[in-house]
Amino acid sequence: MTDEITRVAAIGDLHVQEDGSASYREIFAEMSQAADVIVITGDLTDLGKPAEARLLVEELRGSRVPVVAVLGNHDHQCNCVEEVSSIIREAGVYLLDGTAVELKGVTFAGVKGFVGGFGRHMLASFGEAAIKSMVAESLNETIKLENALRQIRTPRSLAVLHYSPTADTVMGEPEQIWPFLGSARLGETIDRYKVSAVVHGHAHHGTHEGRTVGGIPVYNVARHIEKPQGKPYIILEL
Secondary structure (H helix, E strand, O other): OOOOOOEEEEEEOOOEOOOOOOOOHHHHHHHHHHOOEEEEEOOOEOOOOHHHHHHHHHHHHHOOOOEEEEOOHHHHOOOOHHHHHHHHHHOOOEEOOOEEEEEOOEEEEEOOOOOOEOHHHOOOOOOOHHHHHHHHHHHHHHHHHHHHHOOOOOOEEEEEOOOEOOHHHHEOEOHHHHHHOEEHHHHHHHHHHOOOEEEEOOOOOOOOEEEOOOOOEEEEOEOOOOOOOOOOOEEEEO
């Protein structure tokens, strides 16, 4: 490996449960042997419980490399986001939320993202207050993503999301729920900053690989997705 290549192991949608029914310790150890940085694309916990977050960080003791993550929708379920985030950050994880971090010569810019849809089916701010609130939240997450991308100072960068920025990687899911799996607004913002690649999760039955409208590679790394390397995670060389 040269100094010009950084290997990133990316996985999403762990859904760690309070009963500890699934262990990721060995997977994290394997990922840390194969890569320079581990990235987790949200849904770290199943119900957003602090106890689940504590189990996750205990499992991460099997990693010997830096870990970058964003939260997902499941991590918000119990309204304990601040406590869950604190537990994860105190374990040394770089938990991104409209922020960026430079590791091993690569800038990781991350945000959860939100719903909204793609193309001409994208949800517009019209009608009931509830719909307008949804669109406002989608725009807020897009602004946070832009704030993170503005911090990029390296030639190599990775956008880390939970929701998808392109319809390409939600294909395989029922088309009726695509608007709830991501937003083209995220992709439009990413295209303005020309990142090296994007990783996300959330769409468990989606497609592994796609592109933004501007041609930037996008990888759905939800652990449920079949991947070319035959692992629940992928290895990206940046």
